[in-house]
Amino acid sequence: KKPNLPPSPASLPFVGHLYLLDSRTPHRSLHSLSLSYGKPDSSRLILLNLPSPTLVVSTASAAVLVLKTHDLAFASRPASFSEGTLVNGTGQNVSFSEYGDFWRQSKKFTVVHLLGQKRVFSAPFRAARAEEVTTMMNRIAANKGEMNLSDCFYAYANGVVSRAIAGKGSNAQRFRELMGDISAVLANGSLYRLAAEVFPGIGKLITKMSGLDEKFELYNKNWNQFVAEIIEDKKKTANTKEEDFVDALMRAREDGTAGFDLTENDIIAIIRDMTAAATDTTFITLEWIMSELMKNLNVMAKAQTEIRQIAGKKPMVTEDDLNQIEYIRAVIKEAMRLHPPAPLLVPHESTTSAVIHGYEIPPKTKLIINAWAIARDPQSWETPEEFRPERFLGSEVDFRGNDFQFIPFGAGRRMCPGINFAMVTIELALANLLYHFDWRLPGRDLDMDEAVGISVPRKNPLYLIATKA
């Protein structure tokens, strides 16, 4: 008997449904497809060949089923991710490893040593954020005329996470160069990689002939060398200061306390993973918040009034002031609702079969969750296209994985472990940006175009003019 599969449009040989993805960003394109082909009830599920079978979830009620009720069935990642040498090098990391022991232990390890409340609010992490935010404020204050805030936010986000990972004196500039590299390779390489996936037989040939393999190799070599230098430096310096994340990884490897085998390549892969996961998402969130505030100056004024009342005449907003920022918190949520930094989360893959809204989903089906579409679904949100932070005031709706209409960090087993790390980093930056400066556009309209990728920053950098408040 044929399984009862979700609706699926007509598919072409080789390319499957790839031909249906138009020139818009994938989350917008997939959203249209689910509206056109999904049942017009609360499920809206569609099954696409992209070119392997992929379940696309675009409603909160379907998200509950795949991320809560059947979370275990969908907790793995597609092999093309875990095997990809691009992001992992030759080691394994947390974000892309398949469901299993390595994933479970390494995720736990990152929570204990980097991302849990205790680490996030430890004295060295607080000091790192305070120094990085001061650096950013000084940089803005010293700038004359219009300023590339995207750059500024990137340096801040990267500075905070690289110091949390490798301690003071870590080379944020070098991290930045290495990260910049990956975006360039990804952008240029995505077409080739797509071709390689569509035509697996000649895929290897394609990536080789296009020079992509060589780029990946060079990229991996640079990263390996960089992390090797950090590790070498650590071995040389006396171990008198507080242990950072790299120290913890090295110690775990030496004395086997992590509860799992950790090779030097795994250490490199995990460091790359944490740097990438934290830098892009954080800077992207700041970019979209400031963009929305420039489009909604009444909201900007309200947020500025709030923080200026709280911080009074202090030289800087500190983390102790953040307990009181009710309105600014609502602004952050509202910006993340309309612009989730990873609009399609990170692809999942099923390991067993599961029945979702009456449809039979076989094992080895990829799962894409359109968090962007879910957060704009009129079934869950009133006037969803409007930027209106007030909707979150006095509301219990939060992004911690219990409210499925709002899941910018995902939910369930694969949920982002970096929420606490991210939120205080974002809040501290935003509160200071609004406290110290008034903002205006450099005389041209502000576009809201999106770039294409797993994470979605602005297509064009955000340029603004700051004046001291």
Ligand code: HEM
């Ligand atoms: C605004 C900031 C951030 C957003 C919006 C965000 C969002 C996400 C999303 C959507 C996922 C995938 C969830 C899924 O597969 O269903 C994820 C996974 C992950 N994030 Fe974040 N993230 C942020 C910040 C961070 C930070 C600061 C870190 C670490 C320093 C981090 C580390 C990770 C890791 C390790 C995973 C993989 C989890 C797993 O596969 O089990 N994230 N994040």
